[in-house]
Amino acid sequence: MDHDEFxxxxxxxxxxxxxxxxxxxxxxxxxxxxxxxxRSRFPAAPPARGGGVPAALAALDRxxxxxxxxxxxxxxxxxxxxxxxxxxxxxDLLCAGLGAQGMSWQTSPAATELEExxxxxxxxxxxxxxxxxxVVQDTASTSTLCALICARERATGLAQRHRGLQSGAPALTVxxxxxxxxxxxxxxxxxxxxxxxxxxVGTDAQHALRLDLLEKEIEKDVAAGRRPCxxxxxxxxxxTTALDPVAGMAALAERHGAWxxxxxxxxxxxxxxxxxxxxxxxxxxADSLVWNPHKWMGVxxxxxAYHVRDPELLTSVMSTSPAYLRTARDGEVRNLRxxxxxxxxxxxxxxxWLHLLDEGVEGLQARLRRDxxxxxxxxxxxxxxxxxxxxAPVPLQTVCLRHIPTDQRDEKxxxxxxxxxxxxxxxxxxxxxxxxxxxxxxxxxxxxxxxxTGRAEVEALWKMLKAAARAx
Amino acid sequence: MDHDEFxxxxxxxxxxxxxxxxxxxxxxxxxxxxxxxxRSRFPAAPPARGGGVPAALAALDRxxxxxxxxxxxxxxxxxxxxxxxxxxxxxDLLCAGLGAQGMSWQTSPAATELEExxxxxxxxxxxxxxxxxxVVQDTASTSTLCALICARERATGLAQRHRGLQSGAPALTVxxxxxxxxxxxxxxxxxxxxxxxxxxVGTDAQHALRLDLLEKEIEKDVAAGRRPCxxxxxxxxxxTTALDPVAGMAALAERHGAWxxxxxxxxxxxxxxxxxxxxxxxxxxADSLVWNPHKWMGVxxxxxAYHVRDPELLTSVMSTSPAYLRTARDGEVRNLRxxxxxxxxxxxxxxxWLHLLDEGVEGLQARLRRDxxxxxxxxxxxxxxxxxxxxAPVPLQTVCLRHIPTDQRDEKxxxxxxxxxxxxxxxxxxxxxxxxxxxxxxxxxxxxxxxxTGRAEVEALWKMLKAAARAx
Numbered sequence: 021m022d023h024d025e026f027x028x029x030x031x032x033x034x035x036x037x038x039x040x041x042x043x044x045x046x047x048x049x050x051x052x053x054x055x056x057x058x059r060s061r062f063p064a065a066p067p068a069r070g071g072g073v074p075a076a077l078a079a080l081d082r083x084x085x086x087x088x089x090x091x092x093x094x095x096x097x098x099x100x101x102x103x104x105x106x107x108x109x110x111x112d113l114l115c116a117g118l119g120a121q122g123m124s125w126q127t128s129p130a131a132t133e134l135e136e137x138x139x140x141x142x143x144x145x146x147x148x149x150x151x152x153x154x155v156v157q158d159t160a161s162t163s164t165l166c167a168l169i170c171a172r173e174r175a176t177g178l179a180q181r182h183r184g185l186q187s188g189a190p191a192l193t194v195x196x197x198x199x200x201x202x203x204x205x206x207x208x209x210x211x212x213x214x215x216x217x218x219x220x221v222g223t224d225a226q227h228a229l230r231l232d233l234l235e236k237e238i239e240k241d242v243a244a245g246r247r248p249c250x251x252x253x254x255x256x257x258x259x260t261t262a263l264d265p266v267a268g269m270a271a272l273a274e275r276h277g278a279w280x281x282x283x284x285x286x287x288x289x290x291x292x293x294x295x296x297x298x299x300x301x302x303x304x305x306a307d308s309l310v311w312n313p314h315k316w317m318g319v320x321x322x323x324x325a326y327h328v329r330d331p332e333l334l335t336s337v338m339s340t341s342p343a344y345l346r347t348a349r350d351g352e353v354r355n356l357r358x359x360x361x362x363x364x365x366x367x368x369x370x371x372x373w374l375h376l377l378d379e380g381v382e383g384l385q386a387r388l389r390r391d392x393x394x395x396x397x398x399x400x401x402x403x404x405x406x407x408x409x410x411x412a413p414v415p416l417q418t419v420c421l422r423h424i425p426t427d428q429r430d431e432k433x434x435x436x437x438x439x440x441x442x443x444x445x446x447x448x449x450x451x452x453x454x455x456x457x458x459x460x461x462x463x464x465x466x467x468x469x470x471x472x473t474g475r476a477e478v479e480a481l482w483k484m485l486k487a488a489a490r491a492x
Numbered sequence: 493m494d495h496d497e498f499x500x501x502x503x504x505x506x507x508x509x510x511x512x513x514x515x516x517x518x519x520x521x522x523x524x525x526x527x528x529x530x531r532s533r534f535p536a537a538p539p540a541r542g543g544g545v546p547a548a549l550a551a552l553d554r555x556x557x558x559x560x561x562x563x564x565x566x567x568x569x570x571x572x573x574x575x576x577x578x579x580x581x582x583x584d585l586l587c588a589g590l591g592a593q594g595m596s597w598q599t600s601p602a603a604t605e606l607e608e609x610x611x612x613x614x615x616x617x618x619x620x621x622x623x624x625x626x627v628v629q630d631t632a633s634t635s636t637l638c639a640l641i642c643a644r645e646r647a648t649g650l651a652q653r654h655r656g657l658q659s660g661a662p663a664l665t666v667x668x669x670x671x672x673x674x675x676x677x678x679x680x681x682x683x684x685x686x687x688x689x690x691x692x693v694g695t696d697a698q699h700a701l702r703l704d705l706l707e708k709e710i711e712k713d714v715a716a717g718r719r720p721c722x723x724x725x726x727x728x729x730x731x732t733t734a735l736d737p738v739a740g741m742a743a744l745a746e747r748h749g750a751w752x753x754x755x756x757x758x759x760x761x762x763x764x765x766x767x768x769x770x771x772x773x774x775x776x777x778a779d780s781l782v783w784n785p786h787k788w789m790g791v792x793x794x795x796x797a798y799h800v801r802d803p804e805l806l807t808s809v810m811s812t813s814p815a816y817l818r819t820a821r822d823g824e825v826r827n828l829r830x831x832x833x834x835x836x837x838x839x840x841x842x843x844x845w846l847h848l849l850d851e852g853v854e855g856l857q858a859r860l861r862r863d864x865x866x867x868x869x870x871x872x873x874x875x876x877x878x879x880x881x882x883x884a885p886v887p888l889q890t891v892c893l894r895h896i897p898t899d900q901r902d903e904k905x906x907x908x909x910x911x912x913x914x915x916x917x918x919x920x921x922x923x924x925x926x927x928x929x930x931x932x933x934x935x936x937x938x939x940x941x942x943x944x945t946g947r948a949e950v951e952a953l954w955k956m957l958k959a960a961a962r963a964x
Contacts, residue, residue, distance in 0.1 A: 038495045051602070073582070077582075089600045104588060106493040110505050116576060118509075119574065128523060144538060159835055184686020185657035188658075191656075206833075209652040322834075363632075378545045
């Protein structure tokens with residue numbers, strides 16, 4: 021493809037994206053595709069001859085779009101808000117077009133230094149102390165894995181550099197709530213702790229970790245000769261945005277010399293609002309923290325913000341310095357390959373940079389407040405409705421609700437009934453939400469926060485839910 | 493940013509990228525920026541007000557470009573070829589614009605199914621047997637970490653699900669050559685094996701792993717009660733593209749029940765040429781294999797191809813299935829979140845798909861053969877020159893050379909002399925190559941394979957090297 025063809029096709033793709041987003045509200049939110057349907061549209065073998073791009077782009081509406089679930093749709097209420105703002109799309113395009121490597125400072129100084137600038141901006145936006153230094157990871161899963169590996173290594177005096185985890189030393193234990201994200205369990209298993217050494221501590225009526233139970237678990241482990249290694253506090257759980265008591269967990273972590281990792285994947289961006297910062301009181305005592313600007317904030321996936329208080333430990337755990345990667349600048353600069361697992365790194369700072377320039381902190385705050393209001397409004401409707409139940413507090417933008425027909429108290433029937441309601445809404449294509457299970461109860465989970473979602477869409481969803489409850 | 497502004501600015505960014513690439517040959521290959529220079533161009537705090545994107549885009553040439561090392565430059569001979577073809581830039585743009593999540597099949601069926609299609613195409617292109625199934629990872633580092641964790645878990649009957657690595661079972665050992673990439677060591681350390689249990693086996697005059705030494709190391713470990721867990725064969729080492737004996741390593745792995753992982757990060761794409769496939773003879777006996785289409789092949793970073801023979805083991809090790817991620821389709825489809833570490837996944841198949849449509853297999857093969865010829869030509873010049881030395885065979889596209897002035901045999905002086913030559917070329921901005929150390933000897937490493945590199949650029953580089961050798 022030559023320069024001119026790239027210009028021509030590039031303009032066409034830009035226009036296709038704008039067309040797509042302009043008419044997105046008319047598309048079914050959840051893809052109606054059946055398994056294998058998309059795959060069947062593509063040949064089983066690669067093309068021998070080139071030149072196939074123009075035809076492929078012309079057929080996007082037919083071949084690809086029916087297989088897309090529209091995460092930026094104004095009636096997307098499933099999983100989590102995953103906005104990819106136009107500004108961040110432009111940043112990602114620049115990243116792709118430059119094709120620069122950010123593995124070392126020298127391999128493109130701008131990639132490292134703009135990442136430093138942007139991570140510093142993000143630290144200020146969410147109000148973290150200056151003691152935290154940040155780096156971009158792909159996801160919260162990876163960030164939490166980095167945190168637990170660092171915890172493991174700190175607890176063992178960098179055992180990785182010697183005998184590793186197989187030396188018969190005291191078992192290391194990890195603690196989180198029974199509402200912690202599955203990535204915490206996954207990280208503990210991948211880091212080698214073993215499920216037997218992962219404690220998923222019980223939660224209170226608000227679905228937040230119970231400090232008294234945590235303390236008991238820790239004491240039991242210590243008494244049995246095990247070593248408390250890491251505590252993971254979730255600020256804004258996936259199911260209900262419950263808030264673990266960070267300060268109390270920090271005190272326990274300090275008492276036992278354990279690592280404190282804060283998982284604020286979704287809720288982190290709410291800390292751009294000073295009125296929300298009570299939610300993670302004590303966060304300044306954490307060893308590490310992750311939150312995802314690629315969620316509610318609007319930076320296109322993937323852009324996970326990982327902040328640590330001891331970058332030297334992180335780089336001790338992650339660095340290697342073979343001859344072919346050394347440069348004359350190594351003593352003076354950050355080599356971000358030493359701040360995470362992958363060696364190669366995209367220039368991801370560009371998309372966050374353009375996104376923040378486009379919205380400004382005030383614009384971002386206004387949008388977050390709009391979403392909090394909309395979620396609050398929905399919670400109020402549920403509370404006022406006789407036959408609907410709300411199953412968790414709504415500190416942020418997620419509402420867990422279910423319909424309880426008059427006199428129906430049988431859990432099995434309630435489950436089938438509410439699954440049918442969710443299925444009906446999702447299949448309609450008019451909105452998309454997540455059926456989930458919260459402590460044994462089937463719930464319908466409504467996550468507000470797509471950039472295009474206004475009050476009108478939330479009101480329409482509430483009407484749809486009520487109509488579906490009558491119809492099923 | 494509204495739809496119209498996105499169209500306007502989007503066209504502008506496309507044109508900026510085309511302009512940039514059109515004049516790239518006139519820019520200094522390696523960024524001349526000094527530490528802190530780029531950072532100083534950006535404010536220390538985020539903007540309160542939005543609307544800053546047009547101004548930022550207008551200032552790209554001033555603020556950003558001087559900090560970019562141009563990996564797609566026709567005279568880029570450093571590290572590895574990391575082409576980001578125009579077609580793959582368009583694919584990445586589509587990915588950003590769609591903003592679709594590929595974590596589960598249901599979250600965008602097209603993201604999963606096009607990845608299946610593309611990974612199957614890639615498998616055919618490099619001639620792997622149909623028993624291998626593929627998935628996209630970000631980098632070879634991450635793929636190798638997945639491989640070593642899977643090896644660990646297979647060897648211990650999924651210890652992660654029980655007591656983890658702390659149970660006092662026999663120590664697990666990992667083997668690779670002393671020329672293996674640093675990511676193998678890093679993966680072994682992160683996976684908890686410990687450096688004491690990593691054997692970096694000696695290599696022969698061609699810098700390939702010596703089977704006799706490997707066998708001795710394994711036998712020593714077995715005799716001492718340790719358990720050989722994983723062998724990593726490198727096909728195309730980073731320093732010299734040396735080729736480890738895959739078939740012989742497979743036989744040893746089978747004899748000891750160890751995992752065989754093949755790291756063909758760079759060389760994998762050469763297997764698109766049938767005449768190169770002898771280089772990884774025995775690969776069909778590997779448990780896992782990684783190669784990077786984001787290198788020489790031309791798919792923009794990040795796109796690492798990870799193939800496994802036992803996807804069930806991979807998903808056993810990587811899967812979690814919390815209530816909020818379950819969907820009605822889970823039994824019928826692949827959920828790619830269970831095929832790697834991160835939960836969230838970009839729609840990376842798009843860029844590989846468009847790239848392959850654009851080049852076709854024949855176009856790709858022609859380009860690879862051109863690069864092999866160019867590297868061979870350079871090797872011939874070195875061999876014919878009285879005062880230059882070639883330090884390794886050139887089976888692929890990397891040439892390791894050094895200048896030896898008449899009667900100079902002092903290694904310290906030779907090191908300083910060749911470092912000065914490399915520095916002079918790199919500082920000139922006319923070309924960029926990597927000074928490295930190979931078994932104690934300072935070498936200049938020339939890696940051929942940028943999409944825009946023709947014979948003229950390789951000839952110019954050879955002239956520059958000779959001139960630099962005279963000048964320093």
